[in-house]
Amino acid sequence: xxxxxxxxxxxxxxxxxxxxLVPAQLAGKQRNEIERLSLQGWNQSFAVGxxxxxxxxxHGRIALEGLNGSMIRVGAGLxxxxxxxxxxxxxxxxxxxxxxxxxxRGDAGDYAGAGxxxxxxxxxxxxxxxxxSGRSGEMHGMSGGCIVVRGDxxxxxxxxxxxxxxxxxxxxxxxxxxxxxxxxxxxxGRAGVHPGYLMHRGTLLLADRGVEVPPxxxxxxxxxxxxxxxxxxxxxxxxxxxxxxxxxxxFDRWLGDLGCEGKGEMLIPA
Amino acid sequence: xxxxxxxxxxxEDTFAEAFxxxxxxxxxxxxxxxxxxxxxxxxxxxxxxxIACGCEAGIERELSARETPxxxxxxxxxxxxxxxxxxxxxxxxxxxxCLLTCPTTAAYGGIAAETAREWLGLGRSxxxxxxxxxxxxxxxxxxxxxxxxxxxxxxxxEKAGLVKGIGGGNFLILAQDQRAALRAAERAVAxxxxxxxxxxxxxxxxxxxxSKVGSKxxxxxxxxxxxxxxxxxxxxRSQLPASVGAVLEIVIDGLDADxxxxxxxxxxxxxxxxxxxxxxxxxxxxxxxxxxGPHHFHLxxxxx
Numbered sequence: 001x002x003x004x005x006x007x008x009x010x011x012x013x014x015x016x017x018x019x020x021l022v023p024a025q026l027a028g029k030q031r032n033e034i035e036r037l038s039l040q041g042w043n044q045s046f047a048v049g050x051x052x053x054x055x056x057x058x059h060g061r062i063a064l065e066g067l068n069g070s071m072i073r074v075g076a077g078l079x080x081x082x083x084x085x086x087x088x089x090x091x092x093x094x095x096x097x098x099x100x101x102x103x104x105r106g107d108a109g110d111y112a113g114a115g116x117x118x119x120x121x122x123x124x125x126x127x128x129x130x131x132x133s134g135r136s137g138e139m140h141g142m143s144g145g146c147i148v149v150r151g152d153x154x155x156x157x158x159x160x161x162x163x164x165x166x167x168x169x170x171x172x173x174x175x176x177x178x179x180x181x182x183x184x185x186x187x188x189g190r191a192g193v194h195p196g197y198l199m200h201r202g203t204l205l206l207a208d209r210g211v212e213v214p215p216x217x218x219x220x221x222x223x224x225x226x227x228x229x230x231x232x233x234x235x236x237x238x239x240x241x242x243x244x245x246x247x248x249x250x251f252d253r254w255l256g257d258l259g260c261e262g263k264g265e266m267l268i269p270a
Numbered sequence: 271x272x273x274x275x276x277x278x279x280x281x282e283d284t285f286a287e288a289f290x291x292x293x294x295x296x297x298x299x300x301x302x303x304x305x306x307x308x309x310x311x312x313x314x315x316x317x318x319x320x321i322a323c324g325c326e327a328g329i330e331r332e333l334s335a336r337e338t339p340x341x342x343x344x345x346x347x348x349x350x351x352x353x354x355x356x357x358x359x360x361x362x363x364x365x366x367x368c369l370l371t372c373p374t375t376a377a378y379g380g381i382a383a384e385t386a387r388e389w390l391g392l393g394r395s396x397x398x399x400x401x402x403x404x405x406x407x408x409x410x411x412x413x414x415x416x417x418x419x420x421x422x423x424x425x426x427x428e429k430a431g432l433v434k435g436i437g438g439g440n441f442l443i444l445a446q447d448q449r450a451a452l453r454a455a456e457r458a459v460a461x462x463x464x465x466x467x468x469x470x471x472x473x474x475x476x477x478x479x480x481s482k483v484g485s486k487x488x489x490x491x492x493x494x495x496x497x498x499x500x501x502x503x504x505x506x507r508s509q510l511p512a513s514v515g516a517v518l519e520i521v522i523d524g525l526d527a528d529x530x531x532x533x534x535x536x537x538x539x540x541x542x543x544x545x546x547x548x549x550x551x552x553x554x555x556x557x558x559x560x561x562x563g564p565h566h567f568h569l570x571x572x573x574x
Contacts, residue, residue: 163408184407203407226376226425227407227416230340234410263403 003061003084004034006052011070014042015090016051018064018071023081023100026059069109075102078119091128094121095135097145110154111135116142116164122150129154129173132166132185140181142166148238155192158185161202169241177204180264184231188241199257199264203231206268207245213266217256222270224250274570276539278546279553281569286440286534286555289563291320291350292357293435293525294390295380297333298369299344306332309372310345313364317349318472321492325351325360326437326523328469339378340425346380348469350437350523357432358390366396370417370424379430386431393417393426436565439468439522439530442480442498442554443541444514450549451516452476458520458537465536467529468522477519483558495556514551527565534572 006021017040020026026034035049048054056063060081064074067087074090075083078097084105085093091109094102099119104112110128113121114135127149133141133156141160148167155173158166162181171189178197186205194214196204205228232246251267274281298313300306310329317327330346338344349364351357369377379392393415397404405416406428413428443458445451459475462468470476485493496502497509498517510517520537524530538553555569 182406201405223422225416225423226340227405227414227423230414230425231407231409233341263405265405 001058001061002056003058003063003082004054004056005063005065006048006054008052008064008066008068008071008087009050011068012041012046012051014044015070015072016041016046017073017076018090019073019076019095021048021062021064022075022078022083023060023062024077024079026062029059031057067106069107072109074104075121078102089123092135093123094119094147097121099145107151108149112149113142113145113147113166114138115140116145116147118145120145121147123148124150126151126170127153127157129156130159131157131168132161132164133157133159142183146238150239152189153187157187158183161185167235167238167242169239177202177264180204186235186242186245188245196254196257196264196266198260199266200261201263202265203228204264204266205232205245205251206266209268211268213254213268214257216259217254217266218258220253220255220265222250223253225253228267274573276542276553276573277544279542279550281538281542281573282552282554283568283570284555285557285560285569286438286567287557287560287563288436288438288440288530288565288567290565291326291352291435291437291523292354292432293348293350293523294357294361294430294432295330295525296347296349296361296365296369296392296430297338297344297378297380298347299333299338299340299342299376299378300372301342301374303332303343305372305374306343306345309369309375310347312372313368314347314349314469314471315368317360317364318477320350320352320356320437324356325349325364326469326471327360327364328471328523330469331463331466340376342376348435348467348523348525350435350469350471354388354390354432361390361392361430362395365392365426366399369426370396370399370419373421376424377426379427381431381433383431385433387434388432389429390432391428392430393428396426433525435523435525436527436530437523438563439524439534439565439567440519440556441534441538441569442517442519442556443550444510444517444552444554446513446515446549446551448516451518453548454541454545454550455518455520457543458541461536461540462520462522462533465529465533467526468524468533470520471523472521475520477521478517480517480519480556483562509554511551519556527567530565531567531572534567534569538569538573 069088076095107125152170157176174192235242248269254266314327333344480495481492
């Protein structure tokens, strides 16, 4: 069986919600039924068959090819199975996903993995702002699962993150882990200004020794903590860069943000 | 006695009667072997019999750094109790008083999730010692608690798996004198400690005060097993031939019947090794006529 593949024929005239193209919604459907499915655009809807060439027959493995950012909510609500995107996945990729694996071979737009509750989201390129955050107006960001961004991520990465693992191999923009409630965010590249802004709890691991720690964080000392060792050892599965980072044992620990609850920890290799 | 003999030692055709218990395994790690041992010995102290200790506990085996969740030296301990509730209480108390307090230690559940019947709270209630400064960390789907303590942090699993276990597997070594009985028991214990999934909860793995059910004193549920006390021969209905001057018992608790059988076999064979020339007279087992416990370990079956 080959993956059920949707190849974009031509960019649509507006943003289109691609969230129906997930295994749970396509299960048991014949190809002609799938081609007749409607995808909602800004002011109009499109038949799947008008936008995509559909091939393959494995409904548990889906591929979206040739995307250019015009599709939004790709893999939103994904519960199981594999969804592979080749191209630019657009905004809200993997939003509220609960399980399965969403692999983006390319870039993702803003709000990738917003409100995510489970599963794995891997972005091979860069991701936009608000990765792993909540959608606008929501009180909490991602509350489970794992997001791995191999490239850079934009501003407010992990905003209001509540649980789960958010791994950025590249640089992070300003205010990463802002308003973080709990969970773990690891960033291996350079960190933008104001990391951990209004962070309540949670763990922020920054490889960037040159980062300017906000004045609302207190230095807690240099520590070799067993729980951090367990955490780092578990990161080796996410690639060589994290495996290398896991070699660090001793960290400068900063506690904050004292502007709010102040029980978060920011760890920077000593 | 009739039937089987090992090196001239008669194996009585009888059975050990054991009963169902609830059990868990905890993995205790520390900065080095010595501190892991300190913690494990403390946590399994005063845990010889459920009758008065609330649980039966012991060290299952030492673990190398490669075998533990955090890559430090460790010790696996097993704790048995009569009910899930009793076990929860004992796990909580012993973890709180003996593991949390011991420098550098960490505690993890040692029962695989797929075999656990229920879950016992480990860090779930212990975390409150952190007075609000405790931190929960979810790593690979498993929740850990980090409790701030004076040497850093005490790390433990949120929960530990509970399984059905078996308590009260046993055999008795009948010897010409106390010295011969003790040496045979020591040989047996050394061999049995090599078997996994079991503990020998009594001091050094050996019991000298075997008990029978009931007493002439109404308040007592159990009293000395007079039939096996050499100093009562001639006064009571003794089970001891004239050649027996001392008896020692080995009690085994295990996570499954096969492990108990394996341990009994290893122990009896070692106790009987060159037994007749070392003063070992016979091997028997304790039972209550088969009415108390559902698990019967027939000595002759165990050895064949």
